[in-house]
Amino acid sequence: MDAKIKEFIDGVRMKNTGEDEFLQAVEEVVETVWDFYRENPHYQKAKILERMTEPERVIMFRVPWVDDSGEVQVNRGYRVEFNSAIGPYKGGLRFHPSVTLSGLKFLGFEQTFKNSLTSLPMGGGKGGSDFNPKGKSDNEIMRFCQAFMSELYRHIGPNTDVPAGDIGVGGREIGYLFGQYKKLKNEFTGVLTGKGQEFGGSLIRPEATGFGAIYFVREMLALKGDSLKGKTIALSGFGNVAWGAAIKAVELGGKVVTLSGPDGYIYDPEGVSEDKIEFLLELRASNQDIIQPYAERYGVEFFEGKKPWEQKVDIAIPCAIQNELNEEDCKTLIANGCELIAEASNMGCTADAAFLATEKIAFAPGKAVNAGGVAVSGLEMSQNSMRLNWNEQEVDQRLNDIMNNIHKVCVQYGTELNGKINYIKGANVGGFVKVADAMIAQGVV
Numbered sequence: 001m002d003a004k005i006k007e008f009i010d011g012v013r014m015k016n017t018g019e020d021e022f023l024q025a026v027e028e029v030v031e032t033v034w035d036f037y038r039e040n041p042h043y044q045k046a047k048i049l050e051r052m053t054e055p056e057r058v059i060m061f062r063v064p065w066v067d068d069s070g071e072v073q074v075n076r077g078y079r080v081e082f083n084s085a086i087g088p089y090k091g092g093l094r095f096h097p098s099v100t101l102s103g104l105k106f107l108g109f110e111q112t113f114k115n116s117l118t119s120l121p122m123g124g125g126k127g128g129s130d131f132n133p134k135g136k137s138d139n140e141i142m143r144f145c146q147a148f149m150s151e152l153y154r155h156i157g158p159n160t161d162v163p164a165g166d167i168g169v170g171g172r173e174i175g176y177l178f179g180q181y182k183k184l185k186n187e188f189t190g191v192l193t194g195k196g197q198e199f200g201g202s203l204i205r206p207e208a209t210g211f212g213a214i215y216f217v218r219e220m221l222a223l224k225g226d227s228l229k230g231k232t233i234a235l236s237g238f239g240n241v242a243w244g245a246a247i248k249a250v251e252l253g254g255k256v257v258t259l260s261g262p263d264g265y266i267y268d269p270e271g272v273s274e275d276k277i278e279f280l281l282e283l284r285a286s287n288q289d290i291i292q293p294y295a296e297r298y299g300v301e302f303f304e305g306k307k308p309w310e311q312k313v314d315i316a317i318p319c320a321i322q323n324e325l326n327e328e329d330c331k332t333l334i335a336n337g338c339e340l341i342a343e344a345s346n347m348g349c350t351a352d353a354a355f356l357a358t359e360k361i362a363f364a365p366g367k368a369v370n371a372g373g374v375a376v377s378g379l380e381m382s383q384n385s386m387r388l389n390w391n392e393q394e395v396d397q398r399l400n401d402i403m404n405n406i407h408k409v410c411v412q413y414g415t416e417l418n419g420k421i422n423y424i425k426g427a428n429v430g431g432f433v434k435v436a437d438a439m440i441a442q443g444v445v
């Protein structure tokens, strides 16, 4: 590593001791934008990277609520408002027992670059709680959402900070959060995205992350004169992202053979299609967070406690959570003939896996691949501001255009001298430029 980069990273590490996920995300960005940063000394002079790696504001709060047995529960809530240079803070809320400040700082940092790549006016933010939705009743989930919003409402607003869903936060939770915000503020505004269709939600938003990921993969393949037709695909997860990706992958002629949960993965040699994809919604609504019932229902193999990366596939798309695909998994995939890995989860691959995949096959990072979700959130904000709704074709066409454009930006900034595309570099530099220029234009604030 270049001595100057090391000095910079060491400085960030000192300030953020033990925040491994945040440091992993920062290191990847700094390493890939460094050359560009050095060639443009005005960024260095304005200490843009020092400022970008420090969140504008971190809000941390107590979330007390009462469970169904009458017992008081206490969770911790967060909102990391990372960067507002190009628009109001924008990013999801994650409800998962693994949520920590480090995790949300990594996600907020990544979100800043991702949102910039969408070309829509959205800054970066992320929030959530260590609340575990698994096994909770619908009433408990409602009471938790209300308690969470009872504090968050004073920090957000349609022109300030616009949260959305992420792991553990889907349409039902956004509905409860929106209801509580509206009650406290006495105001009906587009303060959250991913809303129900009846109260300002956008068509295609539930599908957008998965659809966008497949549109991006389609572009990666097209560049090599290839397509999704006949390709076998391993997906992990079975939530919102995997669901959308499965629908679109099948529509474009691919064959999805795996899905996974915290309990293990299923291998479906016939392919996950139609009614099987519908069944994922049922599984999710059960609040159990297990994939095994899929194996029972469709008579396919279930691999307990394992990850799908041991199967022979053409394409692997992690759709579950950060660092879910490591270097060993990557080696196995490559040895089995896998030609493309695209992260639909945020930082789905460990740093060494992402590096190896970039060297040996085609690899694209989450901030490019999964930007379709927040992009359609941005379109939801536009529709809310205009007080009208676009139809399905209109939203889908815009999503298509945005993903194609992100792919172009990655090629523009990520093409190496040997002609290979380093999508990590392309996405990081492409996302960096707009935010950096806006920060310089706005002075030292």
Ligand code: 2IT
Binding pocket: 090, 091, 092, 093, 114, 162, 163, 164, 165, 166, 167, 193, 346, 370, 371, 373, 374, 375, 377
């Ligand atoms: O990681 C992400 O981009 C999201 N969870 C979606 C954020 C959003 O504001 O729609």
